[in-house]
Amino acid sequence: MAFVLxxxxxSEDHDREPSPYDENEVHDSFHQLIQExxxxxxxxxxxxGAGAPGTSDRGRQAPLGPEDAAAPSTATLRILASMPSRTxxxxxxxxxxxxxxxxVQLRRRVTRPQLGGAGRSARPSLRLYDLExxxxxxxxxxxxxxxxxxxxxxxxxxxDHMLRRMPLGLAEKRCLREESRTLTGKHRGGRGQRGLFPCxxxxxxxxxLVLHSLGLxxxxxxxxxxxxxxxxxxxxxxxxxxxxxxxxxxxTLLAFNALLxxxxxxxxxxxxxxxxxxxxxxxxxxxxxxxxxTGGGRFTxxxxxxxxxxxSTLNQPCAPPDGGQxxxxxxxxxxxxxxxxxxTVGVAFFVTCVTLVYSMSRSFGExxxxxxxxxxxxxxxxxxxxxxxxxxxxxxxxxxxxxxxxKELLAExxxxxxxxxxxxxxxxxxxxxxxWLLCLATTLGCTVAxxxxxxxxxxxxxxxxxEGALLALPAVVCLLNLGAPYLYRCLATLEHHDSPVLEVYxxxxxxxxxKMVILGVLCYHWLGRRVGxxxxxxxxxxxxxxxxxxxxxxxxxxxxxxxxGELVWRLISERKLKRREKPEFDIAGNVLELIxxxxxxxxxxxxxxxxxxxxxxxxxxxxxxxxxxxxxxxGPFRTLDTMYEAGKVWVRRLExxxxxxxxxxxxxxYLVENTFPVYLVSALLxxxxxxxxxxxxxxxxxxxxxxxQISNEGEDKVFxxxxxxxxxxxxxxxxxxxxxxAERLGDHPGAC
Amino acid sequence: xxxxxxxxxKELLAExxxxxxLTKQEIILGAPDAxxxxxxxxPPGLGAPLAPAAHRRFCELLPQEHRSMExxxxxxxSLEQILSLPELKANPFKERICKVFSTxxxxxxxxxxxxxxxxxxxxxxxxxxxKSHYAFxxxxxxxxxxxxxxxxxxxxxxxxxxxxDTRLSASEMKQxxxxxxxxxxxxxxxxxxxxEFQHVISRSPDFASSFKIVL
Numbered sequence: 001m002a003f004v005l006x007x008x009x010x011s012e013d014h015d016r017e018p019s020p021y022d023e024n025e026v027h028d029s030f031h032q033l034i035q036e037x038x039x040x041x042x043x044x045x046x047x048x049g050a051g052a053p054g055t056s057d058r059g060r061q062a063p064l065g066p067e068d069a070a071a072p073s074t075a076t077l078r079i080l081a082s083m084p085s086r087t088x089x090x091x092x093x094x095x096x097x098x099x100x101x102x103x104v105q106l107r108r109r110v111t112r113p114q115l116g117g118a119g120r121s122a123r124p125s126l127r128l129y130d131l132e133x134x135x136x137x138x139x140x141x142x143x144x145x146x147x148x149x150x151x152x153x154x155x156x157x158x159x160d161h162m163l164r165r166m167p168l169g170l171a172e173k174r175c176l177r178e179e180s181r182t183l184t185g186k187h188r189g190g191r192g193q194r195g196l197f198p199c200x201x202x203x204x205x206x207x208x209l210v211l212h213s214l215g216l217x218x219x220x221x222x223x224x225x226x227x228x229x230x231x232x233x234x235x236x237x238x239x240x241x242x243x244x245x246x247x248x249x250x251x252t253l254l255a256f257n258a259l260l261x262x263x264x265x266x267x268x269x270x271x272x273x274x275x276x277x278x279x280x281x282x283x284x285x286x287x288x289x290x291x292x293x294t295g296g297g298r299f300t301x302x303x304x305x306x307x308x309x310x311x312s313t314l315n316q317p318c319a320p321p322d323g324g325q326x327x328x329x330x331x332x333x334x335x336x337x338x339x340x341x342x343x344t345v346g347v348a349f350f351v352t353c354v355t356l357v358y359s360m361s362r363s364f365g366e367x368x369x370x371x372x373x374x375x376x377x378x379x380x381x382x383x384x385x386x387x388x389x390x391x392x393x394x395x396x397x398x399x400x401x402x403x404x405x406x407k408e409l410l411a412e413x414x415x416x417x418x419x420x421x422x423x424x425x426x427x428x429x430x431x432x433x434x435x436w437l438l439c440l441a442t443t444l445g446c447t448v449a450x451x452x453x454x455x456x457x458x459x460x461x462x463x464x465x466x467e468g469a470l471l472a473l474p475a476v477v478c479l480l481n482l483g484a485p486y487l488y489r490c491l492a493t494l495e496h497h498d499s500p501v502l503e504v505y506x507x508x509x510x511x512x513x514x515k516m517v518i519l520g521v522l523c524y525h526w527l528g529r530r531v532g533x534x535x536x537x538x539x540x541x542x543x544x545x546x547x548x549x550x551x552x553x554x555x556x557x558x559x560x561x562x563x564x565g566e567l568v569w570r571l572i573s574e575r576k577l578k579r580r581e582k583p584e585f586d587i588a589g590n591v592l593e594l595i596x597x598x599x600x601x602x603x604x605x606x607x608x609x610x611x612x613x614x615x616x617x618x619x620x621x622x623x624x625x626x627x628x629x630x631x632x633x634x635g636p637f638r639t640l641d642t643m644y645e646a647g648k649v650w651v652r653r654l655e656x657x658x659x660x661x662x663x664x665x666x667x668x669x670y671l672v673e674n675t676f677p678v679y680l681v682s683a684l685l686x687x688x689x690x691x692x693x694x695x696x697x698x699x700x701x702x703x704x705x706x707x708x709q710i711s712n713e714g715e716d717k718v719f720x721x722x723x724x725x726x727x728x729x730x731x732x733x734x735x736x737x738x739x740x741x742a743e744r745l746g747d748h749p750g751a752c
Numbered sequence: 753x754x755x756x757x758x759x760x761x762k763e764l765l766a767e768x769x770x771x772x773x774l775t776k777q778e779i780i781l782g783a784p785d786a787x788x789x790x791x792x793x794x795p796p797g798l799g800a801p802l803a804p805a806a807h808r809r810f811c812e813l814l815p816q817e818h819r820s821m822e823x824x825x826x827x828x829x830s831l832e833q834i835l836s837l838p839e840l841k842a843n844p845f846k847e848r849i850c851k852v853f854s855t856x857x858x859x860x861x862x863x864x865x866x867x868x869x870x871x872x873x874x875x876x877x878x879x880x881x882x883k884s885h886y887a888f889x890x891x892x893x894x895x896x897x898x899x900x901x902x903x904x905x906x907x908x909x910x911x912x913x914x915x916x917d918t919r920l921s922a923s924e925m926k927q928x929x930x931x932x933x934x935x936x937x938x939x940x941x942x943x944x945x946x947x948e949f950q951h952v953i954s955r956s957p958d959f960a961s962s963f964k965i966v967l
Contacts, residue, residue: 086898086945088946369955375952378936379955383962387874395842410927
């Protein structure tokens, strides 16, 4: 039952508009009203008892509609205006009491209050004194002084933190701060338990202040170091937050790549470049421009690829052949290259993985909201205007976007309200199934094409001067990766989803499946077929070159797609589909492109993808690599059976070294080689996920119950407002009746 | 242009940093960039120093003879001048924003501290709590402490654009407001109060990033 209170403008009361600063007056009149009502109720009972015909129709509660609301009295309006639910947004007193309560809770969490024989007035916090609901309506000054007293109980940092978060003006916050500071000196002198070490408290405060200003200075310095601050601000102003998020993601990926690159540069590439291996047999081919695309030719024997790295200890102290002396410049710092390669890449991957998982879980925790799927109209109206937009044209675009979005929401809502015939439902499900089938068929077709083409490439080997032909397979893969998403977009127009968010998820899912499957086929082609085909040569070099080619061509195709593909799509959508609006920046698709490119880069370092979404493939790949034998003619793992043996060899050497480092081999044997810790960790992870799911379910249930409770309280409120209205109406009528009586008596003084 | 106009005292600066969400960079600025801004030259691009900050921008709005430090802290700037700032010009809520932060009795002018309050609430580090509190006050067009149907309809008109052809039709507007009240008015009294508004806001993780103005 919706209650609409018609509050017309009462012209004679402009200067006496209901204001939150007249709270005392209002509460007094409320008390008076209750007294009057109770007296009137007693009167009624007496009259009823005496058999007088009572105004029984007054007892019926009628919901007040707009037609009954004839001039509600100002007293009613003032009471309604000062209801706590309406004043919390504007009244200073209400804000102060709200933050008083929060400060009390904070302080109680921080220090345990003393239980002693002090008077009740001294420590209102212990009496759970809730200022908002106390009907003895304290003056604003009293509330303020209580708040100041509570603020004094906090530390300096907490007080500043509390003040900063209050929605008051700067001048008022300053007053509160001054008051809580000046009285602190007196207060501190009186505290008994601090008297033992008075200097400690002061020292601690000084330390906190110094750290605070250091922290502020550091933040300011970091802010200055952030690159592209002005460019990002311009992008946000012109295009809005969602496009800005794409560029922020790009910046994050840069940081990740730097994190991966620096250790590898320092420990592997730099050292090997300083101690180059002996010159290889055969001449070094000349540099042609094709190397930049194919990664072969001149680049084959360079630090770019795995094959260049030696499998021995560099900088080895020389072993004199017959007991003679070594040369004067005998080096003394041996550097075990295979171990360094394995450990550097392993540690870099591990750190990247941990950082990724941590940042993903943190942002998921921040952005997931229970019950966020419902209430889409309210969220659209309240939260979608982007205040960062500063240009007129972008602002107009936002207006258009919001308007079309609202109209679409309303249309969808209408559709959903309409009677859902079984026929309609069946048709929708059939369309959905058909589109999914077509998309999966497309994916299968692309996969088969890539597989067939790769088999063809193996069967017809390429000679050294036809290296351009090596670009064929990556080109085919990139073309398919670009063309299939457009096909998916066309097919998606056939189906109809309940919410636009679901549409985006489904599109992202399909693209992800396509890319994962194609990558899987390529990995099989490299690690399964190519290794067999290149038995005596350096297969790692070849795979590295393939990944290089794939990365470079992907980049080129993405550029071409951005320039021409969007243009073609815009022309098609304008002519064929007759849509006048500009197609927006396809954020989901572009972000996927970024992720795909990053995946290739990570694969290129040592065949291990790191994104959690492709984590399963990563585990499979790592197990697969373990089974593959490194080639015997190149690379730092030339003489070993698997790459991990480099670590095992070193551990065995450590064991022989002596008992002082025996814990390391023990750790290696029981935690790294054993599979039990892996199972334990996965079981723990599953348990944590299950726990979180249950917690979310519980929260949803609690939210439902609370909503019901609030709605019941709302009915109470409506009942009371109606009662209030009828009381004042009766008063008004009786007053009018009395004045009319008085006039009548005045006009006819002699009449009875 | 440097010198007296840009030097706030250290204590005042520390106080502003403690009581608002702004950093020192966002409150004051050194001279060279300010001169460039004042003569509206385009910025140099990558590696440019930070955008000019509050005190400098506020002083640019004042007439030349009033730009000393003491005067800039006391004087009030009229609403029209604040509305001419490029960051607010394209914002459909600009009048409401200035009215909410104004502390003058007639609510038609802003002092420097009001301006700082505005920037603090719209800054990067302000809590979503304080942002939603002020968003509620901005959307409350008739200042009665709740969002009733007229407030909501004015809000939707602000969002969809100012022209006659850009507004929603009457039936669409009624349907939309009914839906909004259905979704957010939990106690069914026909209006949305602050707690209900904050509950709706808490369901959207993008609110904090869209309720931002960067100077």
